Amino acid sequence: MNLDEIHYDIDNQQRNLELAYAYLDKEGTPKWSKWKKFIDCDIKFKEKANNRTILPREIVLDIEEPERFDKILKDVKKEFEFYSAYKTGSKGYHIHLFFKKDLSSEEKLLVIEKYDCDKQKATNRCMIALENVPHWKTGKIKTLIESKEGINDAAKIEIIEIEDKEIIFTRRGQIESFWKEQPFFYDKNRIFWLWDDENKKWEISDEIDYLNSIQEILGVETIDTKIRNELIAGFKQIGRKHNPKDIKKYWVQFKDKIYDVKTGKSFDATPEYFITNPIPWNVGESEDTPTIDKYLDDWVKGQDPSWKDTLYEIIAYNISMDKFMQRIIALCGGGSNGKGTFIKLNYKFLGKGNYVSSEIKALSEDRFEASTIYRKLLCVMGEVGYGDLRNTNQLKKIAGEDKLSFQFKNKDSFTEDNTATGICLTNALPITPDKSKGFYRKWLIIDFLNQFNEINENLIDKIPDIEFNNLAKKCLRILKELYKNPKFTNEGDFDERTKRYEERSNPVMKFVEGQCEESPGAKISLRDFTNACNKYLIDNHLRVLNANQIGKILRDEGFIVVSRKIYEISSVVILNLKLITREEPLELSKPLQSQLDIT
Known part of the structure; x- marks a missing residue:
């Protein structure tokens, strides 16, 4: 078929046919002429031309592997009545198919993908080697091998088979085909999710990611506003139909395996289940973790050795999305005592994407x-100040008592169970206006009493990978035990938890109870009281307070703090209170094993 026939008979003089010529200069560098409409080309330009555009009514199967040509041609002849097969003059083959109507890029791509040919030939602006002239790279003529001239009915490609299944060529068909290549869903909270096959998990996504993915995978045009809106509407509708199944609360994912904590069985992680938190370690063959054991021993040194078990239980609790024990964990103590390194151990074990940091005040008020803790495993809250708690109900929900309200910006709010363990790193807990048992029972408080002179920031890097694999095995066993007996070692009964919280949230009153006595007519300067109180705070690894903070706390507790003159010098004093001396330093209470018989 010559150029005149292509222009007049196939393109119906629609001016879609364009020509160009390419050549190699003296240095062997490819050079290209401008593209010109066929109707505007003079004889000289037509004689030079060795490339032309693919017409809107034309599909070109570009076959680069010569060994595949015979089979593809045989299959094409079964599917389409008219065709032209050429040896390109380079290393490959072209099979041209002409149709009675213009085709979209998506329609062309569907046929091209069926025969696994070059997808670039589906685009609207694409040049190919011109028939019956020398190829610009090799000088060899593009030669006709076999043909049956004519124009195919476009209905032939309305339904074609891909992987033995019929796909209707509509927006729905495109999106269903895309879903098979890239699983996705659109949940009832109006959140898009894409399956990450490399990490075996579902990830939050958005419309832009979807559009980019369908363009990359299927070559679907996504720039046009009408097409883009149709695709987004289709993603939502079809995505809602493909929601994965919820996992059991007692399932935990390590790498590409899901483990049933209660039965010990495991199976492959697939898009069938709504899994979002793979932990990046294999489950080891043993529970040997000598390096981790040493670190935990150092952190609880000077306390009952059973606190080491408590730390392991915390690590195990963190791998679960089920907050069945309803605890907020507080790691208390001054700096350089190991609590930050313990958190880094959890970070490395859980893996990036499974933990976040936040603040108690922000979680209570913003x-x-x-939304930052949605479907996370761990939320670490930094240093808290006195009075930070405004909404204790929110904190109870974070512990797992009730469903938590989540709201992403520009989205509606929704309620779901919190999946993240809340751990607070502090040297003093916040004063709470909530004095209910329901609040106090949530707290598991661990003191880090040791002060390390040397700080080694690379401690976690020194732990061999095999120990993290073995830690996975250990945590599965510990978590199973916690399901059977939902109680942390050393957590104490309700009264003990209340006492421990109050001592650490308002240590000033603990100091008053142990180092002062109320005496009518007595007075002590706030400065002297502050100095004595801060010595007590330092001895107990608690945060030092200034005189204004201590004065406010005492006023809030009902003490009279006023200005008075002492020896004609103005001073702030506390009335009806005096310091007493004790032979032994006052210490915060620690639970004993005998106190742990009540949950």
């Missing part, structure tokens, strides 16, 4: 902050 309606968007809770």
Whole structure:
């Protein structure tokens, strides 16, 4: 078929046919002429031309592997009545198919993908080697091998088979085909999710990611506003139909395996289940973790050795999305005592993407902050100040008592169970206006009493990978035990938890109870009281307070703090209170094993 026939008979003079010529200069560098409409080309330009555009009514199967040509041609002849097969003059083959109507890029791509040919030939602006002239790279003529001239009915490609299944060529068909290549879903909270096959998990996504993915995978045009809106509407509708199944609360994912904590069985992680938190370690063959054991021993040194078991239980609790024990964990103590390194151990074990940091005040007061912990395993809250708690109900929900309200910006709010363990790193807990048992029973408080002179920031890097694999095995066993007996070692009964919280949230009153006595007519300067109180705080690894903070706490507790003149010098004093001396330093209470018989 010559150029005149292509222009007049196939393109119907629609001016879609364009020509160009390419050549190699003296240095062997490819050079290209401008593209010109066929109707505007003079004889000289037509004689030079060795490339032309693919017409809207044309599909070109570009076959680069010569060994595949015979089979593809045989299959094409079964599917389409008219065709032209050429040896390109380079290393490959072209099979041209002409149709009675213009085709979209998506329609062309569907046929091209069926025969696994070059997808670039589906685009609207694409040049190919011109028939019956020398190829610009090799000088060899593009030669006709076999043909049956004519124009195919476009209905032939309305339904074709891909991987033995019929796909209707509509937007729905495109999106269903895309789903098979890239699983996705659109949940009832109006959140898009894409399956990450490399990490075996579902990830939050958005419309832009979807559009980019369908363009890359299927070559679907996504720039046009009408097409883009149709695709997004289709993603939502079809995505809602493909929601994965919820996992059991007692399932935990390590790498590409899901483990049933209660039965010990495991199976492959697939898009069938809504899994979002793979932990990046294999489950080891043993529970040997000598390096980790040593670190935990150092961190609890000077306390009952059973606190080491408590730390392991915390690590195990963190791998579960089920907050069945309803605890907020507080790691208390001054700096350089190991609590930060313990958190880094958890970070490395859980893996990036499974933990976040936040603040108690933000989680209690900012309606968007809770979205940062959505479907995470661990939320670490930094140093808290006195009076930070405003909404203890929110904190109870974070512990797992009730469903938590989540709201992403520009999205509606929704309620779901929190999946993240809340751990607070502090040297003093916040004063709470909530004095209920329901609040105090949530707290597991661990003191880090040791002060390390040397700080080694690379401690976690020194732990061999095999120990993290073995830690996975150990945590599965510990978590199973916690399901059977939902109680942390050393957590104490409700009264003990209340006492321990109050001592650490308001240590000033603990100091008053142990180092002062109320005496009518007595007075002590706030400065002297502050000095004595801060010595007690330092001895107990608690945060030092200034005189204004201590004065406010005492006023809030009902003490009279006023200005008075002492020896004609103005001073702030505390009335009806005096310091007493004790032979032994006052220490915060620690639970004993005998106190742990009540949950």
